[in-house]
Amino acid sequence: MAPLDQTRKASRQAAPGDTGIASRLLAWYDAHHRDLPWRITPGAFAGGARADPYRVWLSEVMLQQTTVEAVKAYFRNFVEKWPTVEALAAAPAEDVMKAWAGLGYYSRARNLKACADLVALRGGHFPDTEAGLRELPGIGAYTAAAIAAIAFDRPAAVVDGNVERVMTRLHSIETPLSEAKPEIRALVEKLVPQTRPGDLAQAMMDLGATICTPKRPRCMLCPVREDCSAVLTGDPERFPVRVPKDDKPLRKGAAFVAERGDGAILLRKRPEKGLLGGMTEVPTTGWTARIDGATTADAAPFSADWRRAGQIGHVFTHFALELEIFHAPVKGEAPDGHFWSLAHEISGEALPTVMKKAIEAAIPGATKKQRPH
DNA sequence: AACTCGGGGTG
């Protein structure tokens, strides 16, 4: 992890007017980069090696609004199951959804599969330009730039949440984040070097993740603290400036836990689109925005002797949920659209956490793994 | 431009 040859090269080739920020970031990256499953080492890059576009794409999609720690295990599992984009294209969509279960934002998995299918039709080769990548499903402005820079060595401006934080602090940008994006992009474009653009992007992301953190940034360890306007004024944590968020709406609903008596519970598959699209769940009502204490079993998706079994609350990023739980013994065939599944195996199904809690509320211990005695 | 979409890590 010692500084490498290309560090000096990057310094020498720094654009006129470059204060040296890019060079210092690259040198810091050589010494302090995170070691991540989808990365090749900067040393290998110097030898002419490039990251596998498939692995870069897969990791970038998984990392959309998802933390590195959460992604690692899923990434390893995916590349083991499907080592190439052709292998992923050949897989049943259902298997892909199942492997994605637990990561969240399930439209990403649907787009991932659709994208793999398209790329396989192109002979398994991803487009090697930002514009070409941008046309594929699930690849937006950020991901197109990231793949172009990291996998294809294109000098693209890669702007994610980390980069926004680093840049707004470097320049003490007081404009709220939503309005400041064009300005941030322009600043990043000026910073991108002709050599090692992918490493610069990853350097800024690593800096944002380990030094220039949202809370309590470690400015004393920062390689560009001398260039940072916010360090000079003494309050880097103030950036980026955001507009205050609206209060979270409270959503109410009811969930129905039907138990067969042999450990099986009635489940169904959600619609492909919308919240938790394509996932398995306990039957529920839709959202009921207003408080209605009279939410009764009349709203149940099928007839049974429903008894109120409790209530659970859960705070999501975007709303708070209050769920009434109803429980009933049910025999016979599963109604249309529903199917029986063993409760203790539910953790292996694509079942949201809240629904697992709902089952636990109605039938304590139902979702615990059964252990042979 | 504003909403919607999840689960998890962090201070």
Added chain:
DNA sequence: CACCCAGAGTT
């Protein structure tokens, strides 16, 4: 608990 995370698609 509040905030945020290698954002994208829809309206």
